[in-house]
Amino acid sequence: MGNGSTIADFIPPAVRARLKDLRLTSRRAVGLQGIGLHHSRSRGAGLEFAQYRAYEPGDELRQVDWKLYARSDRFFVREAERESPLAVWLVVDATASMAQQDAARPGWSRLSAAKGLAACVAELALRQGDRFGLIVLRGDGVRLVAPASSVRQRDRLLLELHALDAEGAWPPSASLRPLWERIGAGDLVVLLSDLFDDGGVEVATRLAAARREVVAIQILTAEERDFPFAGGHRFRDPETGDELLGDGAAMRSDFLARFAQARAALDARLDAAGIRHATYVLDEALDLPLRRLFGARDAAEYA
Numbered sequence: 038m039g040n041g042s043t044i045a046d047f048i049p050p051a052v053r054a055r056l057k058d059l060r061l062t063s064r065r066a067v068g069l070q071g072i073g074l075h076h077s078r079s080r081g082a083g084l085e086f087a088q089y090r091a092y093e094p095g096d097e098l099r100q101v102d103w104k105l106y107a108r109s110d111r112f113f114v115r116e117a118e119r120e121s122p123l124a125v126w127l128v129v130d131a132t133a134s135m136a137q138q139d140a141a142r143p144g145w146s147r148l149s150a151a152k153g154l155a156a157c158v159a160e161l162a163l164r165q166g167d168r169f170g171l172i173v174l175r176g177d178g179v180r181l182v183a184p185a186s187s188v189r190q191r192d193r194l195l196l197e198l199h200a201l202d203a204e205g206a207w208p209p210s211a212s213l214r215p216l217w218e219r220i221g222a223g224d225l226v227v228l229l230s231d232l233f234d235d236g237g238v239e240v241a242t243r244l245a246a247a248r249r250e251v252v253a254i255q256i257l258t259a260e261e262r263d264f265p266f267a268g269g270h271r272f273r274d275p276e277t278g279d280e281l282l283g284d285g286a287a288m289r290s291d292f293l294a295r296f297a298q299a300r301a302a303l304d305a306r307l308d309a310a311g312i313r314h315a316t317y318v319l320d321e322a323l324d325l326p327l328r329r330l331f332g333a334r335d336a337a338e339y340a
Contacts, residue, residue, distance in 0.1 A: 047156035047195060052324045059324075059331045061161050063123055063225040063250040123167040124184045126220055127155045127194070129201070130230030130237055131175040136203035137231075139259045139319050146319075147256040151229040152198040153323050154254060158227050159191050161331075171197055174240075176205015178212045181219065207236035216240065220249055228253045232303060242310040253307060253314040254326045261296060262318050264289045 105113050129151050138146035162169035170184035171194050220226060226244055230237045232255045245251045267286045307314045315326035
């Protein structure tokens with residue numbers, strides 16, 4: 038990902054351009070406050086001009102100030118103040134299982150996808166003028182970046198994500214206290230996780246029970262979806278170290294059936310808690326789960 042200092046390191050330009058069709062929404066924020074009740078001094082494609090910033094791949098051409106380009110021979114985008122009630126929390130699971138990747142796409146892991154999705158949501162929040170913050174969960178505890186809305190805040194989050202590795206098991210319950218204390222009523226929580234650890238599901242359902250708006254994206258590998266293994270394989274749990282030896286072809290039918298049952302049970306649990314959710318598989322377009330959750334168009338168009 039290079040030095041992790043630019044949005045293009047996390048979001049392909051074509052994906053970033055498609056984000057213009059999406060808008061983050063919180064049913065609780067709308068119900069409690071109504072869109073636009075709270076004025077935000079952060080920047081977005083809003084109503085009242087606030088400042089210029091350098092053009093970045095994926096920005097809409099209509100936001101480019103062409104008169105300024107004629108004078109400076111450089112592209113600048115006009116940003117404006119927005120009104121919005123939302124504070125968006127990006128909750129990233131960085132436990133060891135998130136390091137898993139597919140052999141067909143080396144270097145692209147669950148955590149890589151979580152970073153890219155987090156960057157997409159931060160970009161959407163920035164464009165809307167919403168505040169956005171980051172919570173990282175892994176074995177050594179909780180890392181929190183308080184919500185704000187600015188290009189500087191986005192770049193800070195990108196630096197945090199760039200330095201992040203997946204390690205350890207799910208953090209102990211006592212270390213999760215910042216979640217219950219800092220995430221407020223009306224805030225939007227976007228959980229990015231494989232959701233294999235019951236602790237992740239418990240966090241989502243507990244926040245939802247406390248009347249927080251929770252959106253969950255489960256990140257899976259293509260190998261979990263297809264189980265393409267043939268011949269003898271050693272399967273290892275990255276968090277517990279447990280290993281299973283077996284013939285891939287012989288195990289395939291039973292694995293796919295059990296995996297489908299587990300996914301159905303998870304979907305039912307999230308549905309019962311009122312949590313919007315979507316699945317992202319590592320060989321899919323990065324914005325596909327966001328289109329399923331927040332898009333106005335048919336998400337299948339981008340599959």
